[in-house]
Amino acid sequence: MAALLSHAGAHVHLVARGVRLSEVREKGVTLDDRGNVIHARPEACDALTRPMDAVFLCVKSQSLAAAVRANAAGIGPDTLVIPMVNGMPFWFFATPEGMDDIPYLDPQGDLAERLFPHQILGAVLLMTVRMEGNRALSSNTPTLSIGPIIEGADRPRIAALIEVLEAGGVRVDLTEDIHQKVLVKLLANLATNPLTALSGATLEEVGQRPVLREIATRLATEFRDWATMQGFTLPDNDWLVDLMIDAGPFPTSMLQDARAGRALELDAICRAPLALSRRDGTDMPLLARLIAELETQSALPLSETALPAVLGRLFPDTAFSKG
Ligand SMILES: NC(=O)C1=CN([C@@H]2O[C@H](COP(=O)(O)OP(=O)(O)OC[C@H]3O[C@@H](n4cnc5c(N)ncnc54)[C@H](OP(=O)(O)O)[C@@H]3O)[C@@H](O)[C@H]2O)C=CC1
Numbered sequence: 001m002a003a004l005l006s007h008a009g010a011h012v013h014l015v016a017r018g019v020r021l022s023e024v025r026e027k028g029v030t031l032d033d034r035g036n037v038i039h040a041r042p043e044a045c046d047a048l049t050r051p052m053d054a055v056f057l058c059v060k061s062q063s064l065a066a067a068v069r070a071n072a073a074g075i076g077p078d079t080l081v082i083p084m085v086n087g088m089p090f091w092f093f094a095t096p097e098g099m100d101d102i103p104y105l106d107p108q109g110d111l112a113e114r115l116f117p118h119q120i121l122g123a124v125l126l127m128t129v130r131m132e133g134n135r136a137l138s139s140n141t142p143t144l145s146i147g148p149i150i151e152g153a154d155r156p157r158i159a160a161l162i163e164v165l166e167a168g169g170v171r172v173d174l175t176e177d178i179h180q181k182v183l184v185k186l187l188a189n190l191a192t193n194p195l196t197a198l199s200g201a202t203l204e205e206v207g208q209r210p211v212l213r214e215i216a217t218r219l220a221t222e223f224r225d226w227a228t229m230q231g232f233t234l235p236d237n238d239w240l241v242d243l244m245i246d247a248g249p250f251p252t253s254m255l256q257d258a259r260a261g262r263a264l265e266l267d268a269i270c271r272a273p274l275a276l277s278r279r280d281g282t283d284m285p286l287l288a289r290l291i292a293e294l295e296t297q298s299a300l301p302l303s304e305t306a307l308p309a310v311l312g313r314l315f316p317d318t319a320f321s322k323g
């Protein structure tokens with residue numbers, strides 16, 4: 001994002017730390033989008049020191065609160081704040097009066113304390129990017145749905161932001177229904193990410209292997225049942241299977257994290273939806289068992305030999321583990 005926006009002429013500050021900060025200071029940033037290489041030199045810093053027009057939060061969901069705390073000086077009362085993260089958003093039940101507490105998403109209240117609902121733009125980013133050294137490798141045109149999360153957002157500021165994004169080559173869809181769009185993405189993430197981190201399967205493999213496809217669609221059904229109760233209409237399981245097959249041999253972001261031994265985004269993608277479902281009187285028993293398995297395994301993803309026994313525990317009532 002920093003490469004695209006700087007390249008289009010915006011004055012971008014890029015916050016980073018450690019080795020990454022030194023690299024960005026020395027070499028700038030490089031985006032390679034299917035062979036189209038963009039190099040740019042945003043202003044690198046270890047924290048923002050004065051209010052920005054807009055702040056994109058591009059960290060993993062579990063790092064959001066710390067990033068906002070460290071960069072509070074960059075967020076004035078009118079700064080637009082765009083959290084570009086997967087998972088259940090901390091702002092989902094915000095009202096003009098403030099943020100509602102969602103388990104796991106803002107444990108110390110940092111986000112609720114520092115951000116006003118009117119300045120937050122919900123976002124769903126469709127982009128498949130991975131870092132290779134200092135280069136970001138992208139395999140699709142970045143597509144961003146953004147939308148205010150409550151009434152009363154600063155429309156002229158949002159229009160100016162969209163102009164900058166589009167000048168950078170980001171396809172932007174300004175939506176009045178960002179809650180719905182976020183849940184559609186979360187349906188895909190919840191049904192596939194934890195399962196791929198456990199099994200090592202790519203999206204295509206989950207769509208093709210009967211036992212994995214069955215688990216993914218059952219997870220989606222559990223989540224859809226909760227969302228339906230909340231008044232949302234989410235796509236059906238055929239949509240999910242098509243998405244997985246169409247994605248090809250793509251390792252989800254959570255599988256990439258598992259392979260690299262990094263922390264998984266389990267709070268936002270799994271634990272928070274499960275807690276909400278229980279709070280609202282429903283449950284997601286299969287998701288609960290999957291979380292428990294992920295929590296107890298010492299190394300992820302599992303080997304092909306270890307996998308059947310674990311899949312058997314997910315479905316104690318059937319012989320699915322043989323699939
Ligand atoms: N990659 C993708 O294609 C997509 C990702 N997403 C979502 O976007 C979000 C970000 O993912 P992604 O970009 O892949 O994650 P990465 O882990 O690649 O990047 C996050 C970066 O944030 C840095 N960081 C974390 N906290 C701070 C801080 N306080 N100050 C400065 N830097 C910080 C990390 O630095 P360090 O290395 O020092 O820890 C790391 O470089 C996730 O929610 C992901 O699910 C959504 C759609 C697509």
Ligand SMILES: CC(C)(CO)C(=O)C(=O)O
Nearest residue numbers: 188189192193252253254
């Ligand atoms: C591709 C997709 C939708 C898979 O759930 C994703 O967002 C991810 O890998 O995190």
